[in-house]
Amino acid sequence: MIVCVAVVGHQNNPLYIQSFTEADDALKLHHIVHCSLDVVDERVNNPKKSGLTLNETFLGLLYPTENYKVYGYLTNTKVKFILVTTDLDVRDADVRNFFRRFHAAYVDAVSNPFHVPGKRITSRTFAERVSNIVKSFGLSSAG
Amino acid sequence: MGREVSESCIDSLLTEMVASYCNQFYSNTPELAARRIEAIGYQVGHQLSERYTMDRPRFTDHLEAIKFICKDFWSELFKKQIDNLKTNHRGTFVLQDNKFRWLSRISGDPSVDNGTQDPESKAAQAMSMYLYFPCGIIRGALSNLGIPCAVSADISSLPACEYNWILRPCCFSIKYAF
Numbered sequence: 001m002i003v004c005v006a007v008v009g010h011q012n013n014p015l016y017i018q019s020f021t022e023a024d025d026a027l028k029l030h031h032i033v034h035c036s037l038d039v040v041d042e043r044v045n046n047p048k049k050s051g052l053t054l055n056e057t058f059l060g061l062l063y064p065t066e067n068y069k070v071y072g073y074l075t076n077t078k079v080k081f082i083l084v085t086t087d088l089d090v091r092d093a094d095v096r097n098f099f100r101r102f103h104a105a106y107v108d109a110v111s112n113p114f115h116v117p118g119k120r121i122t123s124r125t126f127a128e129r130v131s132n133i134v135k136s137f138g139l140s141s142a143g
Numbered sequence: 144m145g146r147e148v149s150e151s152c153i154d155s156l157l158t159e160m161v162a163s164y165c166n167q168f169y170s171n172t173p174e175l176a177a178r179r180i181e182a183i184g185y186q187v188g189h190q191l192s193e194r195y196t197m198d199r200p201r202f203t204d205h206l207e208a209i210k211f212i213c214k215d216f217w218s219e220l221f222k223k224q225i226d227n228l229k230t231n232h233r234g235t236f237v238l239q240d241n242k243f244r245w246l247s248r249i250s251g252d253p254s255v256d257n258g259t260q261d262p263e264s265k266a267a268q269a270m271s272m273y274l275y276f277p278c279g280i281i282r283g284a285l286s287n288l289g290i291p292c293a294v295s296a297d298i299s300s301l302p303a304c305e306y307n308w309i310l311r312p313c314c315f316s317i318k319y320a321f
Contacts, residue, residue, distance in 0.1 A: 010289070056200055076196035077287045107197055111190045117287075 002085045002134045003068065004029040007106060009118060010078030012037055016121045020134055033082045036062045036070045040080055043072070057103075058096050073099040081106070098137050105129040157245060161272050177275045184279020185286070192284035195219050208288045209236050209317070216284060221245075226312070236317045238281075243313040246273060246298075270298055274313070281315060292319035 007016040019029050039062040059072035062082075069090065073081040081102055083095065109115065109126035160180065169176035195216055202208045213225035217240075227239035249270065274296040282294045296315045 074201065075193075076199060076201050077193055078289055079193075103197055107194045110193050113186070113190075117186070117189055 001087060002083065002137055004033065004082075004084040005102065005130060005134065006033040006082040006084075007121065008033070008037060008080040008082065011118075013118065014120070015079070015118075016126070016130075018127065018130060020131070029084060032065065032068060032070060032084055036072060036082050037080065039063055039070075040072045040074060040082075044074060058099060060092075071095050071099075073103070075103065079106070094137065098133060101133045102130065105133065154245070154248060157273070157276060160276070165272055173272070177272065180272070180275040181279035181282070184276040185283035187276075188280035188283025188285075189287045190283075191220070191280065192216070192287040196288070202288065205290055205319070208285065208290055211288075212281060212284060213238060220280070234319050238315040238317070239312050240315070241312045243277075245277065246270065246313065249273065267298065271296070274298070278315065281317065285317065285319075290319050292317050294318075 001020075003021045004017070004019040006014065006018075009015050014033075017030060017033065019026050021029075040059060043059050043062070057073055057075060059074055062070045062072045064070070068084050068086055069088075071083040071085070073083075075081075081099055083098065105126055106121075108129075109121050109123050110117070112123060115121065115123070160183070164176040164180055165173060169179065196211070199211075199215075202211065209228070213228050217223065217225050221240075221244040223240075223242075223244070225238045226241045227237075229237040229239070278294040278296050282292060285292050285294075294315060294317050296313060298311045298313050
């Protein structure tokens with residue numbers, strides 16, 4: 001189950017953070033997302049050590065904490081998408097698919113002429129699309 | 144699932160944008176009009192670059208980003224690629240488009256001429272206002288890809304085809320900190 005998704009700009013400024021749990025641990029999730037930014041930078045600057053090809057957008061599993069798994073995705077415009085999930089057996093293809101759809105929703109949100117680049121994304125349509133993607137992620141990996 | 148807009152709408156919008164900014168909003172200060180138009184282009188380029196880099200792997204260096212602008216980005220915007228790319232390997236690139244689509248329907252009017260200014264340079268000045276928007280688009284796209292730069296454009300003049308603007312190559316020069 002996905003507990004949190006986040007969009008972080010190229011100056012590590014948060015553009016969108018949304019948690020999907022009932023519990024009141026939003027601060028802990030923000031902290032996890034913040035820590036994962038360092039891992040993203042490390043992966044991007046040391047491609048040989050992490051075994052990735054230099055120019056892939058999907059960064060894979062960033063690091064597992066005690067309850068959560070954190071996945072990362074870096075776009076061409078240096079915007080980072082972070083996904084925090086509690087699922088233990090998540091297929092790589094599912095996460096890639098999730099990020100692809102999330103990227104499409106992000107591009108549509110940013111193309112809004114009233115959106116100021118660098119500020120938080122306040123579009124309700126974007127929030128709805130993201131929650132739809134999150135819901136269907138849970139369904140596809142369960143089925 | 145993209146919706147389409149007719150090209151004549153785009154042409155009309157660009158013509159009207161230049162006309163409003165030059166004749167209405169900043170009629171006494173053409174430099175400010177140019178800066179505003181370029182700023183609009185900057186935001187458009189910023190957003191377009193998000194969309195057109197979506198399914199691509201990341202760029203490894205500046206040259207790849209410039210090649211993306213010349214090929215994919217230009218084809219999405221103008222249905223053709225840049226015809227010629229030159230560089231001095233010290234932070235300047237010159238992109239040459241031999242038949243710039245947004246200028247293809249502009250005619251130079253030799254009859255409007257009150258004799259105080261060379262008609263060639265008046266027409267060149269009028270044409271240059273139409274080039275600020277694409278300069279802004281290029282600058283916005285490159286800034287979003289991590290390359291802050293300055294972009295300028297000019298239309299080269301060939302003595303043979305004086306008022307035939309369609310045939311003149313249009314050069315965009317990109318300067319970034321090397």
